[in-house]
Amino acid sequence: AVLNSYVLPIAGRYLDNLDQKLTSRKRMGDVLHVMQSNGGSATFNIAKHMPINLVESGPVAGVIGAARVGAMIGELNLIAFDVGGTTAKTSLVEGGSPKITTEYKIEHTREKAGYPILVPTIDIVEIGSGGGSIAFVDGAGALRVGPQSAGAVPGPACYDQGGTQPTVTDAHLLVGRLNPANFLGGELKVSVEKAAEAMRPIAKHFNMSIEEAALGVIRISDFGKINAIKLISVRRGYDPRDFVLVAFGGGGPMHAAAMMRDLRCKKVVIPTHPGVFSAFGMLMTDLRVDYIRTQISRTDQTNLSQLNSLYDDMEKQGRERLRGENVPDTDIQIQRYADMRYLGQEHTVKVLLPLGRITPEMVQRINSAFHDAHEQSYTFRLASPIELVNYHLTASGVVSKAEIGTVSNQGTGLSRAKKATRAVVFEDFGSVNTAVYERDFLPLDRVVEGPAIIEEPASSTVVFPDQQVYRDRYGFLHIEAAKEKSRFGSLSTRR
Secondary structure (H helix, E strand, O other), rough: HHHHHHHHHHHHHHHHHHHHHHHHHHHOOOEEEEEEEOEEEEHHHHHHHHHHOOHHHEEEEEEEHHHHHHHHHHOOOEEEEEEEEEOEEEEEEOOOOOOOEOOOEEOOOOOOOOOEOOOOEEEEEEEEOOEEOOOOOOEOEEEEEEEEOOOOOOOOOOHHHOOOEEEHHHHHHHOOOOOOHHHHHHOOOOOOOHHHHHHHHHHOOOOOOOHHHHHHHHHHHHHHHHHHHHHHHHOHHHHHOEEEEOOOOOOHHHHHHHHHHHHHHOHHHHHHHHHHHHHHHHOOEEEEEEEEEEEEOOOOOOOOHHHHHHHHHHHHHHHHHHOOOOHHHHEEEEEEEEEEEEOOOOOOEEEEEEOOOOOOOHHHHHHHHHHHHHHHHHHOOOOOOOEEEEEEEEEEEOOOOOOOOOOOOOOOOOOEEEEEEEEEEEEOEEEEEEEEEEEHHHHEEEEEOOOOEEEEEEEEEEOOOOEEEEEEOOOOEEEEOOOOOOOOEEEEOOO
16 A cells, blocks of 8 residues: 555656547547556556556566467467566466465565565566676676666667677677677677677676686576576476476577477477567556455364355456456456465465355365465465465456468468578587578478577567477467487478
């Protein structure tokens, strides 16, 4: 309540101003929506009164987009992996649904405890490791990358805008993964010489070549991202080998293949237009309102009449709120959860509850679901009494969404897609002559064996020599472990 009150005046003015500026672009009857941290959207009117629900709403949209991509390709267990200029963010989707937490903390880092906000938020782990993250040698003589960032101005040294410190982007340019003539589709001229000049002190400190130093910077950056993915998966009781990595953001496609090699994910999927993928995710959302009530009691002592009344009251409020936004009853979906814990614990585990009246028999099933969820997250279960802490209900109003079409096949061969061949440095493989392809011209369902660089205006996808890639009917790229080990790129047909 305090944090919501703190940001309410600023957020209200911002949304009012935005509404006024967009009025001239709206069609008759259009309603503006804003993304929320819970994975749903809200009208401006609702958002102005509860702006705290907008926390992390941008990254959350990417997770929703990843879930949508998974549904399209028949994969429901996903790791969303978003790399931008300053940070890398990751989140887990299980069974097609993102993980929701009510224990999210703003500005939580290793040094700061952060501020608990206690509002439903998609569970995201974020680290300061993006394309603009600065590489440096610390006081102990070790190579570090981030969390300091060069930002957009002056930006990486290769931008030649006054930046002198080496960044992850400079490192990618120096090892050949970025094309200096095609950076941002050729709109931004970058300098390999400036990148090398910035990287030289690190190379000198470790007595290695500039390319080796650049590869070291990329690897240190990757370690941080791998640890972030482990925090959202392994530390939550999930095995990354059971998940598909959906990579987006301007830098996600450059690092995803390395994540897959280390974590042994099933495969990597790069959606179309990865640099603006979070905007796509927002278009896949429904209206959503959340209600949470706190009333601590043991499950074997809970007054079920009061419990049912509590959920009934929240459902009534949710339906009334969505009806006020012109959502018909047939398009309203209700889900109920409970935050539960063993007696004496501080942390809770969120459990999905069945709809309908909660009976003594249902309580036993809820207890069993809690035991399973707790063991999944913390690797153990106890014979202790169980407490209900928070009662959580979501009401979603299904709205129309953009249709995702298929792409046309631009040809049957690679001659049109192949742009060039250049030397690219890969960990474990050294410098390898690597084919460079234009993404939009890759023939559909044809497997290209690595190494490969697949370029598009706002991003480049890296494929290692022990991997292969193909483009599906939606235009998504699928990176998998190579069926046959090969040091050189070749062409085969997907089976």
